[in-house]
Amino acid sequence: MRREIRYICLGLFLPLSMNGSVQAETDTAAELQDHRQLVEMPAKTRALMRADMQDHLAALTTIFALLADDQYEKAGEVAEQRMGKSTMxxxxxxxxxxxxxxxxxxxxxxWGMHxxxxxxxxxAKQGDVNKTYTALQKLTAGCVGCHMAYRTR
Incomplete structure (x- = not known):
């Protein structure tokens, strides 16, 4: 009996919810216009920057893994060698x-990200867990801020 009631409810309300979700998808698509500023640059330059951004993502993944394994000094080395001011x-x-x-x-x-x-x-070299994660959050916030504000294509 419960199963039958479920099927009846689904039969009554599913078409309504599906119709609503189609409208919601349409509204969302209109709202999702890319608001970021387009920064035009030559294809070679864009490719260099894209390779850097991909390496930054890979570096962040390595940093997260090292921190999870309590290898703070090594995480700090990766941060500097692949994302720090020395890479500018x-x-x-x-x-x-x-x-x-x-x-x-x-x-x-x-510059702020570097x-x-x-x-x-x-x-991270000091081994203070709280300060390290605060610094990591500041770093990732810089990445997010730039990617939310700018695009190259």
Whole structure:
């Protein structure tokens, strides 16, 4: 009897909920227009920057794994070597460095990300768990802030 009641309820309300979800999807699609500022740059420059961003994601994954394994000093080394201030300007010699095409506010977010990575490196070496995770949150917030504000295509 309970099963029959469930099927009756589904038969009555499913068409209503499906119709509502179609409308919700349509509304959501209209609301999801990409609000980020387009930053135009040559294809080679965009490819360099994209490779950097992918490496930053891979570095973050490595950092999370090392922190989970209580390897704070090693996590700090990865943060500095792959995302820190020491990595800034590495494409200067290419002739098409991404920073040349970025609006000032975007460059400042990038500089902040590199500084946050170096800060994470220093804090992690001290082994203070709370300070390390606070520094990690600051680093990832910088990444999110830039990616939420800017796009290159």
């Amino acid at each position: 300007g590495k494409h200067r010699e290419s002739g098409v460095p991404p920073g040349r095409y970025m609006p000032l506010a975007m460059r400042e977010l990038g 500084e946050s990575a170096s800060e994470l490196a220093e804090v």
